[in-house]
Amino acid sequence: MFKKFQPSTDISGQTSVKSSIQRSLRANLLSQWNINPETLEEIWPKKESITLVKCRDHISIYALHGEPLFLQHFDDPLIPTLRLLHKYPFVLPKVGVDRGAIRFLLAGAPMMCPGLTSKGGYLPPAEQDIPAGKAVAIFAEGKEHAAGIGITKVSTEDMKKINKDVGVDTVLYLGDDLWAIQEI
Amino acid sequence: MASTSEETSVAIQPTPPAQVRYCEVCSFPLEYCEFGSSLTKCKEALQKDDPELYDHYYSEEALQAKLGTLSLDAQAKLEKETAKKEAKAVAKADAALKKKMVSQVTIKRIERNKRKHVTSVHGLETFGVDLKKAAKQFAQKFATGASVTKNTQGQDEIVVQGDVSAEIVEMIEEGQGVLKGIPRDNIVEVEDKKKKGGD
Numbered sequence: 187m188f189k190k191f192q193p194s195t196d197i198s199g200q201t202s203v204k205s206s207i208q209r210s211l212r213a214n215l216l217s218q219w220n221i222n223p224e225t226l227e228e229i230w231p232k233k234e235s236i237t238l239v240k241c242r243d244h245i246s247i248y249a250l251h252g253e254p255l256f257l258q259h260f261d262d263p264l265i266p267t268l269r270l271l272h273k274y275p276f277v278l279p280k281v282g283v284d285r286g287a288i289r290f291l292l293a294g295a296p297m298m299c300p301g302l303t304s305k306g307g308y309l310p311p312a313e314q315d316i317p318a319g320k321a322v323a324i325f326a327e328g329k330e331h332a333a334g335i336g337i338t339k340v341s342t343e344d345m346k347k348i349n350k351d352v353g354v355d356t357v358l359y360l361g362d363d364l365w366a367i368q369e370i
Numbered sequence: 371m372a373s374t375s376e377e378t379s380v381a382i383q384p385t386p387p388a389q390v391r392y393c394e395v396c397s398f399p400l401e402y403c404e405f406g407s408s409l410t411k412c413k414e415a416l417q418k419d420d421p422e423l424y425d426h427y428y429s430e431e432a433l434q435a436k437l438g439t440l441s442l443d444a445q446a447k448l449e450k451e452t453a454k455k456e457a458k459a460v461a462k463a464d465a466a467l468k469k470k471m472v473s474q475v476t477i478k479r480i481e482r483n484k485r486k487h488v489t490s491v492h493g494l495e496t497f498g499v500d501l502k503k504a505a506k507q508f509a510q511k512f513a514t515g516a517s518v519t520k521n522t523q524g525q526d527e528i529v530v531q532g533d534v535s536a537e538i539v540e541m542i543e544e545g546q547g548v549l550k551g552i553p554r555d556n557i558v559e560v561e562d563k564k565k566k567g568g569d
């Protein structure tokens with residue numbers, strides 16, 4: 187989504203967000219992410235109002251004091267920026283790719299099932315199945331921090347069963363053009 | 371990280387953010403430098419900065435452990451890939467530098483009518499200057515209008531109201547605000563006078 191992103195041409199404008207919308211955003215964050223209200227308050231204090239940065243292709247980036255915090259494409263799940271995820275890695279469920287897949291991930295490619303189901307990969311156990319269409323943190327074999335964030339294309343149990351084609355669509359990754367934007 | 375039993379008695383505490391150390395050179399978390407395009411420089415910087423941490427990532431044992439489930443063949447391929455990427459990045463940086471050395475920032479004083487002038491500034495972007503930010507800086511400095519517009523060739527330039535060319539040259543020379551890294555020799559001042567029929 188941010189393989190090629192140029193603020194000067196891909197951002198159409200910045201606006202403040204109505205307080206009713208801010209409230210529903212906050213509620214959505216609490217329901218979609220694994221985060222308690224106290225921690226969310228640290229990231230985005232209630233008294234601070236967030237800025238909506240409108241971008242091309244219906245991408246909305248939400249920023250606080252110029253720092254991008256999370257984003258959304260249409261009505262897709264809310265995605266933290268990779269830097270925010272590094273600070274609070276527990277907010278999204280986790281999948282892992284093997285070492286061989288890392289360079290593809292950092293080139294923006296979608297993550298194929300075999301890279302997730304192989305010995306170096308990681309998918310949660312059956313009782314913690316992640317359904318399709320959910321935001322996930324993409325970790326990598328032998329690395330401590332997430333290398334990307336994606337949205338599951340099929341459930342993690344289906345990834346194990348089918349074990350071919352795309353398992354996770356890549357949304358953000360280390361080194362994409364949003365990674366370079368620390369202030370917006 | 372340390373678990374306490376406090377949370378049962380008092381209000382729930384927010385979880386503090388994890389501190390991730392990012393590479394000064396490539397901006398990735400240190401463990402991902404090997405996938406960037408500047409590994410040699412990343413390693414040099416870390417070795418100077420924090421030898422202990424350097425050993426943590428690049429000692430013989432660390433390199434062995436890192437292999438994980440990747441076959442030696444695949445690892446060799448990866449290293450080749452990284453070297454290729456690095457060479458490409460170096461070539462790109464060289465080309466950019468060469469381009470910079472011959473690029474010019476043109477500051478033009480344009481006569482609008484007898485008393486009014488505007489000043490156009492062209493070519494800042496080649497030196498990595500954000501034009502919008504630079505325009506804002508000019509507007510604030512001179513308390514006047516400044517905007518990014520396209521010139522007749524379709525290139526971006528900044529147009530500042532008023533004759534402020536000398537001041538802008540000075541700002542660039544001093545490297546004020548966002549106007550950093552432009553050598554004096556690359557600044558060209560020109561004047562665009564309206565042609566007048568006779569005196």
Ligand SMILES: [Zn+2]
Pocket residue numbers: 393394395396397398400402403406408412
């Ligand atoms: Zn690095």
